[in-house]
Amino acid sequence: MDSILVRGNGPLNGSIHIAGAKNACLALMPATLLSDEPLTLTNAPRLSDIRTMALLLQSLGAEVTSLQEGKVLAMSSHDLTSHTADYDIVRKMRASFLVLGPLLARAGEASVSLPGGCAIGARPVDLHLKAMEALGADLELRDGYVHAKAQGGLKGAVIDFPMVSVGATENALMAATLAKGTTEIRNAAREPEIVDLARCLRAMGARIEGEGSATITIEGVDRLGGTTHPVVTDRIELGTYMLAPAICGGQVECLGGRIELVGAFCEKLDAAGISVEETERGLKVARKNGRVGAVDVKTEPFPGFPTDLQAQMMALLCTAEGSSVLEERIFENRFMHAPELTRMGANIEVHGGHATVHGVEKLRGARVMATDLRASVSLILAALAAEGETVVSRVYHLDRGYERVEEKLGACGALIERISGG
Ligand code: EPZ
Numbered sequence: 001m002d003s004i005l006v007r008g009n010g011p012l013n014g015s016i017h018i019a020g021a022k023n024a025c026l027a028l029m030p031a032t033l034l035s036d037e038p039l040t041l042t043n044a045p046r047l048s049d050i051r052t053m054a055l056l057l058q059s060l061g062a063e064v065t066s067l068q069e070g071k072v073l074a075m076s077s078h079d080l081t082s083h084t085a086d087y088d089i090v091r092k093m094r095a096s097f098l099v100l101g102p103l104l105a106r107a108g109e110a111s112v113s114l115p116g117g118c119a120i121g122a123r124p125v126d127l128h129l130k131a132m133e134a135l136g137a138d139l140e141l142r143d144g145y146v147h148a149k150a151q152g153g154l155k156g157a158v159i160d161f162p163m164v165s166v167g168a169t170e171n172a173l174m175a176a177t178l179a180k181g182t183t184e185i186r187n188a189a190r191e192p193e194i195v196d197l198a199r200c201l202r203a204m205g206a207r208i209e210g211e212g213s214a215t216i217t218i219e220g221v222d223r224l225g226g227t228t229h230p231v232v233t234d235r236i237e238l239g240t241y242m243l244a245p246a247i248c249g250g251q252v253e254c255l256g257g258r259i260e261l262v263g264a265f266c267e268k269l270d271a272a273g274i275s276v277e278e279t280e281r282g283l284k285v286a287r288k289n290g291r292v293g294a295v296d297v298k299t300e301p302f303p304g305f306p307t308d309l310q311a312q313m314m315a316l317l318c319t320a321e322g323s324s325v326l327e328e329r330i331f332e333n334r335f336m337h338a339p340e341l342t343r344m345g346a347n348i349e350v351h352g353g354h355a356t357v358h359g360v361e362k363l364r365g366a367r368v369m370a371t372d373l374r375a376s377v378s379l380i381l382a383a384l385a386a387e388g389e390t391v392v393s394r395v396y397h398l399d400r401g402y403e404r405v406e407e408k409l410g411a412c413g414a415l416i417e418r419i420s421g422g
Pocket of ligand 1: 024026094121124125126127128163164166167168307308330332373
């Protein structure tokens with residue numbers, strides 16, 4: 001298992017190219033199952049989660065070819081050979097569940113392993129299942145799998161989600177494109193990844209309105225065609241690298257970044273004393289002056305502050321002047337980075353869904369362990385500003401969602417290296 005070694009060495013200066021969004025790409029890839037014509041994604045991120053989704057699609061009979069060193073994914077689902085998403089793949093990555101809607105819509109049946117819980121919480125899939133049932137699917141839960149059938153095809157319906165779910169909205173949206181009649185998704189997720197998926201589906205011939213708002217209307221069509229679609233910029237990778245100069249000082253320009261992807265996050269940065277300037281190429285970030293100020297943060301569905309930036313924001317607030325309260329409202333167990341940050345000298349108290357961070361002057365390097373994707377990068381950010389050496393182990397989590405972290409931060413002056421097998 002690889003580790004990352006970081007030697008804290010002060011300000012960072014330079015520019016970082018922000019990749020295509022992992023979570024958009026993981027929803028766009030299963031859309032290939034909806035059509036017998038090719039779907040090509042450009043600006044794809046090069047990550048292990050993307051390779052896992054490619055393996056899953058291939059196990060269903062899709063062809064997935066990685067071109068231009070992985071930046072382009074050429075997919076074709078002319079002939080589907082299986083309707084079963086196997087436990088061995090789904091347990092590795094929950095986003096695998098996103099094949100349910102497209103498979104069901106195209107083939108009239110699907111068997112998808114139930115993903116189970118994960119480190120950040122129980123993460124049930126009941127909303128995905130309710131959406132499929134609303135569209136007329138018969139579901140049976142057996143042997144750890146959901147077996148879904150839609151004899152005579154799916155039928156348009158009103159799907160009224162009791163809470164906002166990104167994945168359930170994506171599954172419902174994809175399934176509804178080929179359902180007979182009109183579907184209305186109420187209380188839909190509004191994340192940029194949903195908007196990106198809707199745009200791609202529309203380019204494939206789907207009739208969709210209202211993406212980015214709480215109500216999405218889909219008029220089912222008989223078939224979808226192919227298209228070439230660029231994956232939207234990764235707003236979480238963007239926010240993560242915006243925090244690097246905020247924590248260490250210096251100035252970093254995040255290429256491809258746009259304020260509208262990270263609006264609520266930028267408001268908190270501003271309140272903490274970080275300036276964000278929109279340039280022609282992206283977003284330029286620097287501290288306004290002096291020490292960062294404390295701010296309170298509450299995670300919410302988009303357009304609120306993203307849960308996927310909570311751990312990284314905590315790393316910033318560890319050395320802020322004063323105390324900050326972070327409230328995690330999306331996942332019940334997403335503060336595992338707090339005890340690791342404490343090992344680096346942070347002063348954090350966690351009570352249920354709240355973490356109070358009392359800012360300290362300096363963090364110190366330590367051996368720490370990554371527990372999930374965003375936790376691992378928060379430890380790297382903290383390490384960049386800490387005195388001495390930090391070794392972050394179990395970085396396979398990091399590789400699921402961040403490509404070439406060492407190179408990107410190294411180019412801005414960070415002393416960071418990967419230790420293979422460490
Ligand atoms: C997506 O997960 C992202 N993953 C997550 O990114 C992200 O943290 C999350 O959205 C919230 O923004 C992908 O897009 C692949 P949800 P998803 O359904 O779709 C509950 C990362 O680090 N819920 O919006 O699984 C659920 O337990 C990750 O990149 C149900 O109760 O999230 C959670 O509390 C991790 N029943 C809340 O809804 C359901 O059927 C929101 O989850 C579905 C969800």
